[in-house]
Amino acid sequence: MGRAKRVGIPGIGRKLGQVLAMVVLGGALLAPSAYAAKTKTAASAAVAAKKASAKKASGKKVATQRATAKKAAAKTPARRKAAVAKAAKRPTGRRAAVAKAAAAGVAVAAVARPSFAQLAGLDKVSDPLALESSVALVMDQDTKEVLLSKNEQAVLPIASISKLMTGLVVANAQLPLDEVITITQADVDTVKGSRSRLAVGTQLTRGELLHLALMSSENRMASALARHYPGGRSAFIRAMNNKARQLGMRNSRFYDSTGLSTRNVSTARDLAKLITAAYRQPLIRQFTQDTNKEMRFSTPAYSLMFNNTNPLVKNPDWDVRLSKTGYTDEAGRCLLMRAKPDRQELAIVLLNSVGKRTPIGDANRIRKWLKS
Numbered sequence: 559m560g561r562a563k564r565v566g567i568p569g570i571g572r573k574l575g576q577v578l579a580m581v582v583l584g585g586a587l588l589a590p591s592a593y594a595a596k597t598k599t600a601a602s603a604a605v606a607a608k609k610a611s612a613k614k615a616s617g618k619k620v621a622t623q624r625a626t627a628k629k630a631a632a633k634t635p636a637r638r639k640a641a642v643a644k645a646a647k648r649p650t651g652r653r654a655a656v657a658k659a660a661a662a663g664v665a666v667a668a669v670a671r672p673s674f675a676q677l678a679g680l681d682k683v684s685d686p687l688a689l690e691s692s693v694a695l696v697m698d699q700d701t702k703e704v705l706l707s708k709n710e711q712a713v714l715p716i717a718s719i720s721k722l723m724t725g726l727v728v729a730n731a732q733l734p735l736d737e738v739i740t741i742t743q744a745d746v747d748t749v750k751g752s753r754s755r756l757a758v759g760t761q762l763t764r765g766e767l768l769h770l771a772l773m774s775s776e777n778r779m780a781s782a783l784a785r786h787y788p789g790g791r792s793a794f795i796r797a798m799n800n801k802a803r804q805l806g807m808r809n810s811r812f813y814d815s816t817g818l819s820t821r822n823v824s825t826a827r828d829l830a831k832l833i834t835a836a837y838r839q840p841l842i843r844q845f846t847q848d849t850n851k852e853m854r855f856s857t858p859a860y861s862l863m864f865n866n867t868n869p870l871v872k873n874p875d876w877d878v879r880l881s882k883t884g885y886t887d888e889a890g891r892c893l894l895m896r897a898k899p900d901r902q903e904l905a906i907v908l909l910n911s912v913g914k915r916t917p918i919g920d921a922n923r924i925r926k927w928l929k930s
Contacts, residue, residue, distance in 0.1 A: 773845050
């Protein structure tokens with residue numbers, strides 16, 4: 559017998575093999591997905607179980623904490639109240655930011671610049687009265703005897719003390735005091751950026767401008783007075799310097815009518831001469847002695863109360879007869895006055911005091927010293 563022959567349909571075996579291969583391959587490809595799905599389901603179940611367990615544990619923990627807190631609060635109510643009060647005082651928002659910056663050593667507020675006198679070291683000069691003012695001059699107006707002097711020849715900015723010269727120029731010019739003048743944008747301070755309660759557009763008489771410039775040291779008033787001088791502001795400044803030369807104020811210079819310019823300088827000796835000249839003008843004496851004045855404006859319609867910048871004018875024991883104050887960072891606190899405390903007529907000049915009330919304190923120390 560011969561060897562049996564394999565019989566097959568041509569191509570069928572090959573195709574069957576391909577189909578079987580695809581089935582096996584497909585199973586292999588589908589298996590990971592199925593496995594992943596199964597794994598994912600199992601993982602989800604595990605996570606859910608874990609969350610449930612954590613929630614349960616968290617609930618127990620919260621319950622325990624609440625019970626502990628309640629128990630502690632019941633035992634120490636005073637401590638709890640103190641904690642609440644402390645939390646209420648804790649700074650928030652901008653206060654918190656400022657406190658944090660301050661704790662970190664960061665500057666959170668502008669620091670006052672040293673004055674010219676401080677830069678020159680004049681504040682280090684001592685005197686018998688331990689005055690806080692770097693410059694001082696006290697003179698007997700009847701005998702012209704100098705009773706006290708300290709750095710009296712130092713040339714320094716004088717701030718609004720300048721307005722006393724402004725008043726003297728206006729008074730000497732004999733311009734009509736009832737002339738109506740309007741405050742304009744040209745009178746707004748662009749040097750120091752100082753504010754004023756007087757609105758642009760307000761109308762006042764020249765006499766009212768002079769009154770408030772001397773009594774309340776209003777910068778816009780002093781500016782308007784210079785603008786409405788014959789020849790304008792430049793002519794007014796020339797008149798101020800001419801008057802200074804006439805009075806023998808050799809170390810004094812003026813560049814504006816308000817005193818905002820640091821180039822307005824003088825010495826205590828020169829200012830004593832200005833006191834004598836200004837005192838001869840009844841209007842200046844009156845305006846600088848007034849304690850306050852209520853102003854009612856019609857254009858625009860509003861009213862304001864203005865006060866004297868020197869509180870000593872309210873003290874009858876001082877008998878202040880002429881007064882002017884001044885302040886800028888460069889000049890410090892300044893006080894100039896003629897007064898008759900204890901029946902002695904005095905001219906007092908105090909320049910470059912640091913604190914707001916320091917010139918007043920120095921003046922009282924001088925008076926006490928003279929009485930002793």
